[in-house]
Amino acid sequence: MKTLLLKKDEVRRLIGMTEVIGAVEEAYRAFNSDQVEQPDYIGIELPSPRGEIDFKLGYYKANEVISMKASSGGFIDNPTAHGVPNGMATIFLFDARSGALVCVMDGSLILGLRTGASGAVSVKALARKDARKVTSVETGNQARMQIRAINEIMQIEEIHAWDNNRDTLFKYKTDIESEYGIPVIVANSKKEAVEQADILITTTRGKGSLVEADWVKTGTHIVAIGTDQRGKQELDPEIFRNAKIVVDSIAQCAEKGETWHPLNKNIIAKDDIHGEIGEVLLGRKPGRESDDEITIFDSTGMAIQDNTTASKIYQNAIANNVGTFFQFFE
Amino acid sequence: MKTLLLKKDEVRRLIGMTEVIGAVEEAYRAFNSDQVEQPDYIGIELPSPRGEIDFKLGYYKANEVISMKASSGGFIDNPTAHGVPNGMATIFLFDARSGALVCVMDGSLILGLRTGASGAVSVKALARKDARKVTSVETGNQARMQIRAINEIMQIEEIHAWDNNRDTLFKYKTDIESEYGIPVIVANSKKEAVEQADILITTTRGKGSLVEADWVKTGTHIVAIGTDQRGKQELDPEIFRNAKIVVDSIAQCAEKGETWHPLNKNIIAKDDIHGEIGEVLLGRKPGRESDDEITIFDSTGMAIQDNTTASKIYQNAIANNVGTFFQFFE
Numbered sequence: 001m002k003t004l005l006l007k008k009d010e011v012r013r014l015i016g017m018t019e020v021i022g023a024v025e026e027a028y029r030a031f032n033s034d035q036v037e038q039p040d041y042i043g044i045e046l047p048s049p050r051g052e053i054d055f056k057l058g059y060y061k062a063n064e065v066i067s068m069k070a071s072s073g074g075f076i077d078n079p080t081a082h083g084v085p086n087g088m089a090t091i092f093l094f095d096a097r098s099g100a101l102v103c104v105m106d107g108s109l110i111l112g113l114r115t116g117a118s119g120a121v122s123v124k125a126l127a128r129k130d131a132r133k134v135t136s137v138e139t140g141n142q143a144r145m146q147i148r149a150i151n152e153i154m155q156i157e158e159i160h161a162w163d164n165n166r167d168t169l170f171k172y173k174t175d176i177e178s179e180y181g182i183p184v185i186v187a188n189s190k191k192e193a194v195e196q197a198d199i200l201i202t203t204t205r206g207k208g209s210l211v212e213a214d215w216v217k218t219g220t221h222i223v224a225i226g227t228d229q230r231g232k233q234e235l236d237p238e239i240f241r242n243a244k245i246v247v248d249s250i251a252q253c254a255e256k257g258e259t260w261h262p263l264n265k266n267i268i269a270k271d272d273i274h275g276e277i278g279e280v281l282l283g284r285k286p287g288r289e290s291d292d293e294i295t296i297f298d299s300t301g302m303a304i305q306d307n308t309t310a311s312k313i314y315q316n317a318i319a320n321n322v323g324t325f326f327q328f329f330e
Numbered sequence: 331m332k333t334l335l336l337k338k339d340e341v342r343r344l345i346g347m348t349e350v351i352g353a354v355e356e357a358y359r360a361f362n363s364d365q366v367e368q369p370d371y372i373g374i375e376l377p378s379p380r381g382e383i384d385f386k387l388g389y390y391k392a393n394e395v396i397s398m399k400a401s402s403g404g405f406i407d408n409p410t411a412h413g414v415p416n417g418m419a420t421i422f423l424f425d426a427r428s429g430a431l432v433c434v435m436d437g438s439l440i441l442g443l444r445t446g447a448s449g450a451v452s453v454k455a456l457a458r459k460d461a462r463k464v465t466s467v468e469t470g471n472q473a474r475m476q477i478r479a480i481n482e483i484m485q486i487e488e489i490h491a492w493d494n495n496r497d498t499l500f501k502y503k504t505d506i507e508s509e510y511g512i513p514v515i516v517a518n519s520k521k522e523a524v525e526q527a528d529i530l531i532t533t534t535r536g537k538g539s540l541v542e543a544d545w546v547k548t549g550t551h552i553v554a555i556g557t558d559q560r561g562k563q564e565l566d567p568e569i570f571r572n573a574k575i576v577v578d579s580i581a582q583c584a585e586k587g588e589t590w591h592p593l594n595k596n597i598i599a600k601d602d603i604h605g606e607i608g609e610v611l612l613g614r615k616p617g618r619e620s621d622d623e624i625t626i627f628d629s630t631g632m633a634i635q636d637n638t639t640a641s642k643i644y645q646n647a648i649a650n651n652v653g654t655f656f657q658f659f660e
Contacts, residue, residue, distance in 0.1 A: 099403075
């Protein structure tokens with residue numbers, strides 16, 4: 001059995017954002033085509049100042065790959081105490097035809113990439129065709145990744161940005177303008193930024209103040225990224241009342257996504273969720289139907305996105321002779 | 331982050347049975363000392379002629395190691411179709427202080443070794459001090475492993491062996507006699523073999539006929555290895571009625587071990603289980619109290635056994651400069 005080992009730098013060189021967007025789109029379609037098994041994840045929570053380590057398993061029947069992602073986060077003393085980042089990730093790929101471990105790759109880049117790509121996939125399916133203005137509420141790494149991905153699939157004319165932290169905000173402006181040549185307008189308030197949006201992207205840690213319902217103009221597409229566990233929240237649940245709500249997984253979003261909040265407050269019922277993004281991509285449910293709709297994409301993240309993205313990286317590595325083979329047994 | 335890679339041959343050279351017995355004993359003690367977290371395992375079942383792949387997670391607080399074992403089994407076409415065994419295993423060790431992946435080792439030998447060792451640990455705690463005759467009901471690989479382990483901790487005078495398959499049985503006799511110099515008496519019937527036992531080891535696939543209650547003489551210690559899932563069975567549940575029942579994990583054994591059968595038939599109640607082997611090893615509960623008792627050790631196997639065994643192998647590798655370091659990121 002030969003196992004391919006891929007380092008972080010190799011992973012970086014082996015895949016571009018366009019391919020990640022394709023892989024995530026494939027993941028969503030597969031999820032709604034009975035091609036996916038994703039058991040509940042398992043993990044260990046460690047006492048502070050450590051965080052948690054989680055194991056997420058996904059099986060994609062069409063490509064016969066089983067992926068296991070081990071990811072840690074919240075080990076705040078790591079850089080000083082152990083000389084490693086406060087979160088790390090490794091992805092293990094198994095050939096589902098034999099059970100063999102075919103690849104071990106560093107997974108630290110994949111979460112950011114596939115989450116960025118998920119926003120872009122939703123923009124293709126749900127944003128107005130004439131959308132040009134993007135608003136970033138909070139401006140950390142994932143906000144940049146969203147821009148990187150959306151910039152691959154449409155022309156962004158200007159970005160309105162808001163962040164509680166002025167340093168982060170101005171660094172975001174400098175970086176985005178130099179990297180993509182898209183003008184970034186620093187908003188005086190979150191309200192001002194939101195009011196400008198054709199596409200509104202929220203990537204907050206989800207514990208700050210919310211985006212309020214009456215700031216959101218008709219026709220806006222909202223990409224709600226930050227909320228992936230109970231207790232986090234980014235949006236006034238009133239926004240959901242008359243919006244078209246599309247999620248990655250109804251089971252996950254109703255349980256721990258942004259959608260949990262309006263459900264919990266009885267602002268919407270489960271039946272008011274329009275559907276899963278895979279259903280829209282497969283043409284089973286309509287995407288945006290008018291320029292006046294407010295559309296919301298609630299993303300909690302799924303193991304199958306790691307699976308298809310890591311599989312693409314693995315295929316590219318094999319095709320380009322990148323990586324190191326290791327034989328665990330003869 | 332540097333990750334140590336260990337091949338099967340290196341694993342084989344890095345640990346002896348005595349150390350595995352020590353590691354398993356440590357695992358049992360740890361399990362009953364609030365030092366262990368073992369979430370439910372997750373897995374994927376594949377359609378025939380493929381089998382399943384399981385992921386078992388264990389955290390040992392005292393040594394701050396998190397282990398994840400990926401193991402596959404039942405891929406019956408593997409040798410011909412893919413040139414790999416029908417079951418494979420890999421163990422991943424994470425440093426719980428940082429979340430870093432510190433070791434990836436082939437795990438194919440560890441299940442056999444630690445399961446063999448578990449029988450020996452139970453013999454130390456529960457068999458009569460004057461026990462000399464061991465009976466093997468079925469004579470496959472795990473039956474040999476049990477002998478290898480028990481032979482480390484006591485003097486076996488003779489082995490009585492029975493197997494439905496005469497070829498397997500005679501090969502077992504030849505191998506055991508040449509390897510350990512212990513005479514193996516081929517029994518004419520299972521009954522005849524069982525009646526001879528001071529220590530009775532059952533390692534059947536658990537779907538054949540059972541060891542009957544009136545064959546088991548007083549004072550016998552039974553090591554019940556084969557039953558680790560619902561549907562398997564090796565022993566007439568009547569054997570449990572007046573026996574001292576010791577298990578690796580009450581939760582697991584009551585759910586899917588040999589102990590499930592007498593519980594299900596109301597031959598015993600849960601309170602009739604004497605305790606977990608760790609409690610006996612820690613001196614919290616007595617082991618054998620008289621030469622007349624029939625003792626049963628029901629073992630379903632626990633992730634923490636993989637954890638302590640693999641940790642010992644990892645420590646030995648570091649101490650002896652064995653293995654290959656791979657740096658997944660700088």
